[in-house]
Amino acid sequence: MKESQGVKAARDLSRTILKNNNGDVSQAARILGCSRKCVRRARDGTLEDLDRTPHNQPRKTEEKLENFILQERNRTGYGKVRLRKHLKIKYGLVLKVDLVGKILKRNKVKKQSYKRPKESKPLYDYEALLPFEEGQIDTKYIDDYGALGKMVFNLYKYHLPLYQWTYVCVKTKVRFLVYSYSLESQFGTLFMGLIIMWLRICGIKTKINFQGDNGVELCRGSKRKEEELNKLLSTCNAHFRSIPAGKKYLQGIVERSHRTDDEELYRPHLERIKSPHVFMSKAQMWQDTYNSLRQSWAIGLNGKTPLEKLKESDILQPEQVLHFPVIILDELYSVLRSGNYLCNHYHFLESYRICAPAWCTNNLIS
Helix, strand or coil, X not given: CHHHHCHXXXXXXXXXXXXXXXXXXXXXXXXXXXXXXXXHHHHHCCCCCCCCCCCCCCCCCCHHHHHHHHHHHHHHCCXXXXXXXXXXXXXXXXXXXXXXXXXXXXXXXXXXXXXXXXXXXXXXXXXXXXXCCEEEEEEEECCCHHHHHHHHHHXXXXXXXXXXXXXXXXXXXXXXXXXXXXXXXXXXXXXXXXXXXXXXXXXXXXXXXXXXXXXXXXCCCCHHHHHHHHHHHHHHCEEEEECXXXXXXXXXXXXXXXXXXXXXXXXXXXXXXXXXXXXXXXXXXXXXXHXXXXXXXXXXXXXCCHHHHHHHXXXXXXXXXXXXXXXXXXXXXXXXXXXXXXXXXXXXXXXXCCCCCHHHHHHHHC
């Protein structure tokens, strides 16, 4: 009766039967098929259940900390695993996944549900690919108020770069990042040239295929511009192709990585960055961390880091490949356009040498 009609109805029935039997607890218990203690509870107590929470809970999480965790959960919408990582990166709170999960469960926080297709077809034949044979390139507009909130105003206040240029190797998920203050078409060619030069210096001889969308920073969907770009890239054994209009899912690998940038770079650190130099240092450390230490569960990696996947491919000196310099394209373009390399390249190298090895700098100059 408790399950079907509720606790109040069951205890009200107990009181009625007890009254009809002149207060005989034993007789009422026999009729109801319950214990005498249960009948006395209905007679002497309230109709509702009492709170069974212990008065003394020495191991319970402090209320302030629990409210803070719930506040971050409501702001980010993360599950227990990603929320724990977010609290550790941004606030230095080291908590167990089970503890965060119990706090969410105790406060009846509902899980977010996502509808996924029953069958998904891979975009590439990942087993047959060579490292850096296929790669996706895209730009991210960092000034995204919906993703970062009020901290985006720091981009303008401290004159920080507004655009992130991303290259992702399909095979190993190695990522290369650069930044710019504006979105220019020549920056796309410059970025691809920088990647090609870097990989060739590191001993990568395979053909490099780039895939991008139809943005203004690349070919804008123009077949003529794409042919002219490929004519230039063919001298370096490289090729570029743009995706068909309306097929944004073909860029799913690099687009998904932008969400990771928001969660693990910009949200934890952007509000504390107050100079372009600090911004570029954080970006360089984030790229190195992503490539060397962060586990990936993408197709073919199964929890390995991009560095571990690169080592499996028998690439010589894989650690050096990952030290790609995070630079500002505007500065590099102005240096190359000036033509006076001996006098003007030092301004570029000042930001370039933040984390880049010396051997890479010497090869790039030569």
